[in-house]
Amino acid sequence: MASCYLHKCDHCGYSVQTLGLNEFYRDARGRRRPHGHPAPISREAERSGIAGFSANLYCPRCDRVYDLVVVEFERPAARSLDAWMGWVKPKEEYSREDAVRCPDCGNAELLLGPPEGKPPMCSRCGRGRLISEEIWIS
Numbered sequence: 073m074a075s076c077y078l079h080k081c082d083h084c085g086y087s088v089q090t091l092g093l094n095e096f097y098r099d100a101r102g103r104r105r106p107h108g109h110p111a112p113i114s115r116e117a118e119r120s121g122i123a124g125f126s127a128n129l130y131c132p133r134c135d136r137v138y139d140l141v142v143v144e145f146e147r148p149a150a151r152s153l154d155a156w157m158g159w160v161k162p163k164e165e166y167s168r169e170d171a172v173r174c175p176d177c178g179n180a181e182l183l184l185g186p187p188e189g190k191p192p193m194c195s196r197c198g199r200g201r202l203i204s205e206e207i208w209i210s
């Protein structure tokens with residue numbers, strides 16, 4: 073159940089897109105793979121369960137979108153509902169509020185949907201702010 077957001081500068085019109093949350097699973101080698109929603113995309117995905125969620129998040133400081141793990145569970149969730157309702161325990165490193173950070177600058181204020189506080193400044197023109205809007209849900 074992912075939402076796609078558009079963040080558009082109210083001054084110069086520059087825009088970025090973010091997307092999340094996306095279920096993922098780990099394959100036999102521990103690599104992150106898309107799990108599929110609402111149904112698993114493969115037998116392997118189904119067998120593995122949902123290891124966690126990832127999202128394409130925007131770092132306003134770096135002006136880049138990163139594909140990052142938002143949460144990973146101690147044990148994969150067998151049912152999609154367990155993952156979405158938070159009925160599975162997150163790994164220790166994901167239980168902190170600032171667990172998800174920009175891999176380049178360490179910023180923990182990454183954007184998925186509309187921010188709680190003020191919208192971030194546009195890094196292109198430095199004058200406008202990025203106004204968030206949900207453009208679709210899948």
Ligand SMILES: [Zn+2]
Pocket residue numbers: 081082083084085086194195196197198199200201
């Ligand atoms: Zn701008």
Ligand SMILES: [Zn+2]
Pocket residue numbers: 131132133134135174175176177178179
């Ligand atoms: Zn950054």
